[in-house]
Amino acid sequence: MKLSRFWLWQVPAAIAGLAALIFLAGFGLALRGSLGEPIGGAPAAPASGNTPVKSPGRGLLLVLGDSLARGTGDETGKGFAADVLDNLKKKGPADMANLAVNGAESGDVLKVLDSDNVRRFAASADAILLSAGANDLTHAVPRQAPTAASASPLEEIVASRALYAGNLRKILSRLREANPSAPIYLLGLYDPFGDEGPQARIGASVILSWNTLIAETALSFPKVFVVPTFDLFYGRPDRLAVDRFHPNSKGHQAIADRIVQLLPST
Secondary structure, eight states, X not given: OHHHXXXXXXXXXXXXXXXXXXXXXXXXXHHTTOSSOOSSOOOOOOOOTTOOSSXXXXXXXXXXXXXXXXXXXXXXXXXXXXXXXXHHHTTSOEEEEEOOOTTOOHHHXXXXXXSHHHHHHHHHOSEEEEXXXXXXXXTTSOSSOOOTTSOOHHHHHHHHHHHHHHHHHXXXXXXXXXXXXXXXXXXXXXXXXXXXXXHHHHHHHHHHHHHHHHHHHHTTSTTEEEEOOHHHHTTOGGGBOTTSSSBOHHHHHHXXXXXXXXXXXX
8 A cells, every 4th residue: 555655646746846857957058048159249338437328319228138138049130129129210210238148147137237337328228128037047946956955946946036036126126216217128937848748837837936926026116017928939939949948030029029019109
């Protein structure tokens, strides 16, 4: 009887836990930028001294965050931010400062905002795009199997989630201190692995819980709009790049279209 209970309960539970760990480890490799080469050059250096960060009569789109914000995966080399800029240019002259960095976690974005020059960009921006959180989640998954002395993958993810929540609040606070009025478009997280199998459902539920955190945090700040991306990629492998993780041109365009829907009509 004890042996039967072991096979009926303990073994399936162990397999499910291992499947979740494998899924999250793969997701970590995906969005931290360790698979595939980033498309496009390094971020432009912020202006220094008293050099104006925005040309008179021209709008400014500021982009902060990770490899997704940098446009990784887009075969055209543009990325969703450039597509959003193209839409803004239909309403008048506009420029973009993309300061996103591949592999950046929320803590890295927070450090970027320590720069006086970056805060000048934020203060001058007419709109801000922010993508941060995917690397906080994926980097929390240990590369090696946990030992008796180490924290479990679930404990690591819970701790990372709490740290991310604090960092996201600080990021939005600093942006609002620098610029009280410019709309901030905060990207939600997506699942590049589709909807097949129990391990995929486990990973999807974790991502959705982080998206709930993002939405709840955004509600505390004026004119911060969450851009849902989960539905854009769930079961849509045709929107993924050759690395099967980052968006391709279709995926980036889908994100841009979602952001454009949130832009003011005038």
